[in-house]
Amino acid sequence: MPGRRGWRGSGGSRRRINRFLEPCLLLLLHRGESYGYQLLENLERFGFSDSPADSSTIYRILRSLEDGEFVTSRWTEGDSGPARRVYSLTGRGDVYLKMWVKDLRETDRILHCFFSEYSSHMELHRADENGRN
Amino acid sequence: MPGRRGWRGSGGSRRRINRFLEPCLLLLLHRGESYGYQLLENLERFGFSDSPADSSTIYRILRSLEDGEFVTSRWTEGDSGPARRVYSLTGRGDVYLKMWVKDLRETDRILHCFFSEYSSHMELHRADENGRN
DNA sequence: TCCATCTATATGCGAACTGCACATAGAAGA
DNA sequence: TCTTCTATGTGCAGTTCGCATATAGATGGA
Numbered sequence: 162m163p164g165r166r167g168w169r170g171s172g173g174s175r176r177r178i179n180r181f182l183e184p185c186l187l188l189l190l191h192r193g194e195s196y197g198y199q200l201l202e203n204l205e206r207f208g209f210s211d212s213p214a215d216s217s218t219i220y221r222i223l224r225s226l227e228d229g230e231f232v233t234s235r236w237t238e239g240d241s242g243p244a245r246r247v248y249s250l251t252g253r254g255d256v257y258l259k260m261w262v263k264d265l266r267e268t269d270r271i272l273h274c275f276f277s278e279y280s281s282h283m284e285l286h287r288a289d290e291n292g293r294n
Numbered sequence: 295m296p297g298r299r300g301w302r303g304s305g306g307s308r309r310r311i312n313r314f315l316e317p318c319l320l321l322l323l324h325r326g327e328s329y330g331y332q333l334l335e336n337l338e339r340f341g342f343s344d345s346p347a348d349s350s351t352i353y354r355i356l357r358s359l360e361d362g363e364f365v366t367s368r369w370t371e372g373d374s375g376p377a378r379r380v381y382s383l384t385g386r387g388d389v390y391l392k393m394w395v396k397d398l399r400e401t402d403r404i405l406h407c408f409f410s411e412y413s414s415h416m417e418l419h420r421a422d423e424n425g426r427n
Numbered sequence: 428t429c430c431a432t433c434t435a436t437a438t439g440c441g442a443a444c445t446g447c448a449c450a451t452a453g454a455a456g457a
Numbered sequence: 458t459c460t461t462c463t464a465t466g467t468g469c470a471g472t473t474c475g476c477a478t479a480t481a482g483a484t485g486g487a
Contacts, residue, residue, distance in 0.1 A: 178312065198463065206407075214446090271314075275318065275398065375434045
């Protein structure tokens with residue numbers, strides 16, 4: 162039984178893009194080096210209505226990007242607050258971001274295929290219902 | 295260590311939409327009742343370039359939709375071939391499809407936020423590089 | 428008849444992703 | 458001192474997904 166939790170109401174939807182935070186983080190890092198906590202705050206730019214993600218997700222994605230050598234990190238003594246792990250994009254990361262963008266454009270295309278199928282079907286469906294009156 | 299497999303080349307991308315097959319199946323069922331094997335073939339319409347999904351995924355999604363009472367199923371003795379489990383959409387399923395569409399439009403909006411951020415940044419970035427020459 | 432192939436549905440397993448809760452710890456201010 | 462903010466991280470459990478595999482009726486050719 163798939164958890165009975167997958168069907169949560171209209172809130173907290175899981176109907177999003179797989180690992181979409183990853184390209185967002187890559188893009189933010191393309192602007193210049195940054196660290197987890199700051200990146201988390203800057204994610205608002207991408208139009209997520211509510212909080213984009215749990216901080217643990219951000220930190221884990223950043224680490225996995227480092228595993229893949231798409232970013233590098235170093236510790237900086239903050240002028241205020243605790244030390245920060247500052248990430249910067251590598252050449253590999255730059256290429257990876259481009260790949261992501263290409264894929265997202267393909268995703269966009271598929272999405273619009275769906276919308277077009279939906280609209281045309283619903284139009285026919287409505288016409289069909291009217292015809293029956 | 296996240297598997298060292300997440301970074302597969304440009305092939306087999308996991309950069310897609312979460313559970314996107316679900317709304318596609320719902321839409322196909324909105325047209326009329328159908329069964330797994332046929333639905334699998336009809337998924338081509340949605341512009342997936344390569345094979346949209348594994349058949350096991352399709353069957354599992356259909357079962358979970360039934361768990362959620364978004365579809366119902368019955369067995370039919372095929373006029374040819376093995377028996378088929380034929381699914382049809384319920385009223386609840388109809389509402390759920392509408393919810394999906396709303397969510398996908400939101401996803402589309404966020405996607406375009408990303409594209410716009412990307413484009414404007416890349417334009418500045420290029421101008422910056424030219425300026426340095 | 429036998430056997431390969433097509434149609435059709437389904438399970439098992441492991442890898443990956445994610446959200447929630449929680450741990451840790453330095454810094455700043457009341 | 459105590460609380461709060463900044464900052465990074467781990468543990469766990471639920472969910473998804475692709476691959477491999479199982480099952481089995483139907484079909485057609487050798």
